[in-house]
Amino acid sequence: MRVATAAEVAWFDAQLATSHYLGAGRSVGDYLRQIVTVRGRVAALLAWGPACYALKDRDRWIGWSANQRMERLKLVVQNRRFLVLGEKGATPNLASQAMGAALRALPAQWQENFGYRPLLAESFTDPEAYAGTCYKASNWEPVGFSAGYTRHRADFYGPNERPKRLWLRALDAQARRHLGAVAVPTDCAGGVIAPPSGVLPVSRPQMLSLEEVFRQAPDPRAKNARFRIGPVLTLIAMALLAGRRDIAEIARFASTLSPTQRHQLGLPRKRGTQAFYQVPGYAVFYQVLTRLDPAAFAALLGGWLQTRAGTLPQALALDGKMIRDHLGLLTLAQHEDGAPQAVAIYDQKEGTERCEPSAATALLTGRSALDDKIVTADALHCQKTTARIIAEKGGDYLLQIKGNPPKLLAQAEALNAQASTSLFFSPIPATAASSPEASTPSRSNPSPLTSPTPAP
Secondary structure, three states, X not given: OXXXXXXXXXXHHHHHHHHOOOOOOOOOOOOEEEEEEEOOEEEEEEEEEEOOOOOHHHHHHHOOOHHHHHHHHXXXXXXXXXXXOOOOOOOOOHHHHHHHHHHHHHHHHHHHHHOOOOOEEEEEEOOOOOOOHHHHHOOOEEEEEOOOEEEEOOXXXXXXXXXXXXXXXXXXXXXXXXXXXXXXOHHHHHHOOOOOOOOOOOOXXXXXXXXXXXXXXXXXXXXXXXXXXXHHHXXXXXXXXXXXXXXXXXXXHHHOOOHHHHHHOOOOEOOOOOOOEOOOOHHHHHHHHHHOXXXXXHHHHHHHHHHOOOOOOEEEEEEEEEEOOOEEEEEEEEOOOOOEEEEEEEOEOOOOOOEHHHHHHHHHHOOOOOOOEEEEEOHHHOOHHHHHHHHHOOOEEEEEEOOOOHHHHHHHHHHHOOHHHHHHHOOOOHHHOOOOOEEEEOOOOOOHHHOOOOOO
């Protein structure tokens, strides 16, 4: 099993064009050609390329969020072509043996050629023509079907009325967990793509209304500051909502705004240019954040969050109730109207294999994604496992803290004693937690507003 050399590419593609019913296809993106030889003779050819952008059944099988899919799609590779050379049936089991050898060699060969290790392979078969026997024999898993569309130059996608069977094959024993985890393995990091520029955690109307609110904030800087306080605080608030947690990250977030977004936000145009709008740099954010009245900032942001309650991330409450002390019902329900999203049964509050925290783990694991969701729960669910699952599913959490994790409680109380911590605690509606002694947001690092010195 080896990778085709540059001199063999033309011959490789010519073989596919002549003998494969789909032809050679186009090589786009990271594209790998494998050659299988048996006793010195070429026995099979395999071509691997980028995965499909979105596949409902694949994405449900992985359980990743939309943002994770956008960032980690390169870690999924697609078997674009598979051609066995020679007479059909002449060498029994050749197809499955060639596929198995290709899969064993693929991660290392891909990393050597492109600098990162893939975690999952996908492929398609036409159920009207092929049973996918060699895929089954080499441990591929059928997980569903494509939607039955073909790329069309004019309409982008057009229906072909021939859905293809979708097959997945893990290239790592923990592939599914790694793809949905907060961070991927080090040797896979080269395949992670940074979010594209201009991706905001709020819509354009929300951004503009937020800027109108922050115009009212007092400016702690000199009156001749180039960047007005409204746009600067709006950038800080959007960066925090997007998960940025230090001054350098906030400055990088601001630099990703498109020219149109910068103009809409009212940022100044660079002198001598027609359409280049500048964004504040690290020094500007540092000056504002170290001089800002955090209580005033929290009050303005909290009021804006309250007025946008119906259009912002949905809040879900995770809560269990025992029925006559021997049967428990755990519910994940909407905050606003109590409508249940999922339920699970348990037999004890804690301490058994079917206790409430175990039921919560199973319930949350079974959710395909928690994008744009905030999950709240009482102190019983203040568990690392629960928090990790919610974060890996793309959601955020607000968990009550009591004496069960004493170190965490002490940490939260220490943070709560700082005036600037009101940024996190003041905007949360009263319904978000049931009289907590303390609460921890899912991204619980101290706010950059609390740091009088710049981040290293």
